[in-house]
Amino acid sequence: MGEYVLFVDDEDCILDVAEAVFEQHEVRILTAKNAEEALEKVKSHEVAVIVSDQHMPGMMGLELLSRIKAMSPDTVKILMTGFADLETAIDAINRVEVFRFIVKPWENTQLVELVTDALKRYRLIKSIVKGDDAAMLSLVRALELKDPYTKGHSERVAEYAVSIGSKLDLNDKSLKAIRYGSWLHDCGKIGVSENILNYEGPLDDAEIHIVRNHPMWGADVARKARLPETIVNIILYHHERYDGKGYPSGLKGSGEIPLEARIVAVADIYDALTTERPYRKAYDKNKALEMLISMKENVLDPDLVNLFSDLINKEEK
Numbered sequence: 430m431g432e433y434v435l436f437v438d439d440e441d442c443i444l445d446v447a448e449a450v451f452e453q454h455e456v457r458i459l460t461a462k463n464a465e466e467a468l469e470k471v472k473s474h475e476v477a478v479i480v481s482d483q484h485m486p487g488m489m490g491l492e493l494l495s496r497i498k499a500m501s502p503d504t505v506k507i508l509m510t511g512f513a514d515l516e517t518a519i520d521a522i523n524r525v526e527v528f529r530f531i532v533k534p535w536e537n538t539q540l541v542e543l544v545t546d547a548l549k550r551y552r553l554i555k556s557i558v559k560g561d562d563a564a565m566l567s568l569v570r571a572l573e574l575k576d577p578y579t580k581g582h583s584e585r586v587a588e589y590a591v592s593i594g595s596k597l598d599l600n601d602k603s604l605k606a607i608r609y610g611s612w613l614h615d616c617g618k619i620g621v622s623e624n625i626l627n628y629e630g631p632l633d634d635a636e637i638h639i640v641r642n643h644p645m646w647g648a649d650v651a652r653k654a655r656l657p658e659t660i661v662n663i664i665l666y667h668h669e670r671y672d673g674k675g676y677p678s679g680l681k682g683s684g685e686i687p688l689e690a691r692i693v694a695v696a697d698i699y700d701a702l703t704t705e706r707p708y709r710k711a712y713d714k715n716k717a718l719e720m721l722i723s724m725k726e727n728v729l730d731p732d733l734v735n736l737f738s739d740l741i742n743k744e745e746k
């Protein structure tokens with residue numbers, strides 16, 4: 430047994446190419462020529478990822494994917510479309526929870542990257558459901574490798590955030606949520622291409638859209654893994670700002686942004702400042718704290734910034 434990637438297309442040549450491309454990648458492929466065949470395969474195999482053509486005689490790809498959603502909710506779904514169907518495809522991402530779509534004719538490397546990312550997402554959710562923290566962390570680390578500047582980021586954020594939580598005397602359940610939420614806060618970046626993550630210049634609109642959606646996509650992973658609300662909220666709201674100008678929801682202040690998310694936001698920004706980025710060197714502790722303090726009121730919760738800078742200064746002594 431084990432997990433499979435299922436390709437569905439009425440054109441044999443597409444299925445042949447898919448099989449050939451993944452042969453070297455240790456990914457096990459199943460193929461189906463139509464929706465009925467695909468549904469049968471999903472019933473009898475663990476299908477981690479399904480890549481389906483949109484235009485097929487009989488059932489269309491989108492309808493197939495929405496049936497798969499009901500039958501096998503954890504299967505990650507990718508839609509293949511022609512250029513003319515882009516609008517349908519974008520609609521599908523929202524309606525049927527399609528992870529991504531790929532426009533024909535694709536480059537093989539593009540297809541491999543997409544399917545590999547989809548597999549990572551599937552495995553991440555599975556490792557969380559199983560309570561396998563080691564497997565989960567190794568997937569988080571693999572994700573960080575895509576962007577060399579964020580190596581170790583999630584685990585350092587967890588450390589900082591938990592130390593803030595302990596200082597606030599939060600109970601074990603909250604501290605555990607903070608640790609988990611920190612580990613996973615950027616997991617929505619799975620599927621964001623490394624070119625975008627490492628890009629030094631201004632991002633264009635489509636790319637900004639992708640970067641800005643990582644909190645929602647990450648929260649989706651946590652929901653699918655049936656993690657508690659507190660953890661979902663940490664992931665979803667770690668880019669909200671105290672003045673309400675953050676994303677995705679524009680929540681404002683301690684009345685609207687959950688405490689755990691405000692804590693992780695402080696830890697996240699501090700770690701970003703104290704590590705090197707493509708466009709600048711790392712700031713030292715003092716400079717970073719100074720910058721955190723300048724973000725009181727507008728970006729970060731001022732009480733938490735005070736508490737955190739006390740913590741770091743004490744540690745220094």
Ligand SMILES: [Fe+2]
Pocket residue numbers: 614615643667668
């Ligand atoms: Fe983030």
Ligand SMILES: [Fe+2]
Pocket residue numbers: 582614615697
């Ligand atoms: Fe982050």
